[in-house]
Amino acid sequence: MFTKQSRHRQLSPLTVIAGSFLLLIIIGTFLLKLPIATEVPISWVDALFVATSGTTVTGLSVFDPGSTLTLFGEIVLLVLIQCGGLGLMIFAVALLALLRRKIGLKNRIYVQESLGQSTAGGMVKLVIWVLIFVFAFEGAAVILLSLHWIPEYGWNKGFYYSVFHAISAFNNAGFSLFPDNLVQFAGDPVVNIILSMMFIIGGLGFVVVMEIFQKKTFREWSLHTKMMVVGTIILNIVATITLFILEYNNPDTIGNFSIYDKVLASYFQGVTPRTAGFNTIATGEMEDSSLLFTMILMFIGGGTASTASGIKLTTFIVIVLASISFVKGIQEPHLFGRSIRTEVLIRSLAITTVSMFIIFFFIFLLTLTEDIAVLPLAFEVVSSFGTVGLSTGITADLSSIGKVIICIVMFIGRIGPLTLFFLFLKQKRETFKFPYDQVHTG
Template identity: 70%
Template sequence: MHSTKSARRHLSPPIVIAGSFLLLIILGTLLLKLPVATTQPITWTDALFTATSATTVTGLSVFDIGTTLTLFGQIVLLILIQFGGIGLMTFAVAILMMFGRKVGMQNRIYIQESFNEQSIGGMVKLVRRILLFVVIAEGLAICLLAVYWSADFGWGKGIYYSIFHVISAFNNAGFSLFPDNLIQFAGDPVVIFILSSLFIVGGIGFVVVTDICTKKSFRKWTLHTKMMISGTLLINAVATLVLLILEYHNPHTIGNFSFAKKLLVSYFQAVSPRTAGFNAVTIGDMEDSSLLFTMFLMFIGGGSASTASGIKLTTFIVVIFATIHYIRGIPEPHLFGKSIKIDVLIRSLAITTLSIFVVMGSLFLLTITEKLPLLALAVEVFSAFGTVGLSVGITADFSDIGKVLLCIVMFIGRIGPLTVFFLLLKKRKESYHFPYDQVHTG
């Protein structure tokens, strides 16, 4: 018993975080393979793929969720999405608090690592705030959407559809019970704004939401919060304009819509790739330029300590501003009157570099295992890494090897490439340094 506790104590946070996701995926696979979970038999590979996609809140699917999964299967999917989005460790700490148990130091460290917090203090309070925010945000959205959808589907289906899509949206999963995802609601501002508000807030990050709620003044917000809010507003506005221009005359997407509807759908398709995965148009019908731009948005992703993935918006901003400041001859990048530490810059460069290797490496392997168009494969890979779920409709055509490769990419995208490499490579501290020498670059 003592040795078990001692071993548990020495488990690093990356191992525990990765292990919690793996545990959810395994349990989800077993549950989805049960006959009671599906209307028709599915393979073990498809069960694994679906469980991985739900746990990593991706949304890629090899079959139609609404018709293939039974009510039991859909509830399993929802639980995986909720636990995967918020984090299993968060729920574990919540259960301890619920039963009046003391939250130990090790559990606080795990929570700190999960939400990338600098200090270990206030972790229990942070968990309380997160869970309260989740309950309020999802509860309010479910009520609003249920009232609206009850007119079309009746109260029973209206409530259930609302619960499913709200949980899927808030956790940036992108799973839908409708065969065409949300295409039938392309011109419906109520559905579009309720669901988009959920995945934008969920993708901003719980730490940012907590900071905004506790500090009413913009000047008092942390640099991270200022970067996330400003960056989100800017990138969403630019992405909406870009997609509106690129798709304006495309008759297969928004070309035949009124200007108001074009703007609405462009907005939705601009915010969804970071990293919600819902679609109001058929992704395969979009222009190649729009698909490339969408892949760029999927690669950036949302915020740290959120339900989103990708390299994260703050990572992208740090790298961009560091480059701009270097070109201008400014030795230390700064934003909003605050300097950015060199270790943050190096971490951002490491995340970006490793992410490029993961995406390009997996894309290279898929070009060997799958006989599918390169652009279509690229969309799937970027979507899997960003845990987005947008697809040009080829996911079901992947071989078993291809599906497993995508599962690995989704897993890496959710827990982060740095976490994966920390697991594979032992960190060591050097108490010495070698002499400097000139290296020619650029």
């Protein structure tokens, strides 16, 4: 028989990390269900939905947070966003460090998994740097937004709006206190640029940003950092141009805007699917082609060990490089003078395959439980899986079963598709090989 202590020791880092998110969701659900958290009573399912959305930094909501939640409820949501974006283990290690308590190898390994590092060395220093970096960027955004919003909304409301949206943006949550999200700011360059820079930086990944600060030249950067920075720039430019062309004549989105506002709105709507979830145009009024293109962006997502989800940009780049290499007859894909290992390629293929299976499976489930067209349902599932938070407007119309299904998708998207399988399947290393045989493909 196993003792209680031995069973605890057998918990893998992935189990602890997934459990910490689940714990946050449970606590958040109970807090949001309290009478002091909402202006009007909400159901347990709605409380669970918003708590899950906040913890997984998704941004989907079954009600307007600004009018439904009280100040207490909004603060609860904000704490869920901040803790969910960074991870409980990072805060736990930081607290132990502040209390000058010894941080064991187990906690270092938990942080290692949370931040996607290859070794457990230097984790405490990295955690402290991450927290300083996060609060510094959020603080700077609060100051800049306050200078813009305080003259319009007054000291209290202007400052509070700035704090809420800065934290929501950096953590790629997409929650807003305005009833139309950010539609009223479609032509406001200050709001668009500040918030987009926040969620783009948050989506790059803490380790990437740290390396950019420490190593000043492009040549010094690791291959991962080069791929993230260059890939982000290229993808954002392509997304902006594509949406500008697709929505140019749509009177329900940017069709009636000036050229300047069209470019600004196309830019914001092009970068926000990288798991941010804010919107400056009505997502539900976009062309079907734009929705499909946005789904691709949401599926790709942001960077590893960031506040973003999706299959991750580097995963997408690796698969593209491998496909190009195969067509050209190159044995190993390479970029910037560096080859990519076979195990990285296999992992990328596994992540993409598992992710597509999960998405199609839950779309199928929703077609059984909801009387809604397939495209909006598919958009909702991909948005949930990428923890983006964009919606065509069907979230509140989902049945209780449908809402629970979306909660499950958001949770899987935040912890990662492969983590789900690692939690239930025991990994093993084979000490033997079977003989090869011919398999015809393509």
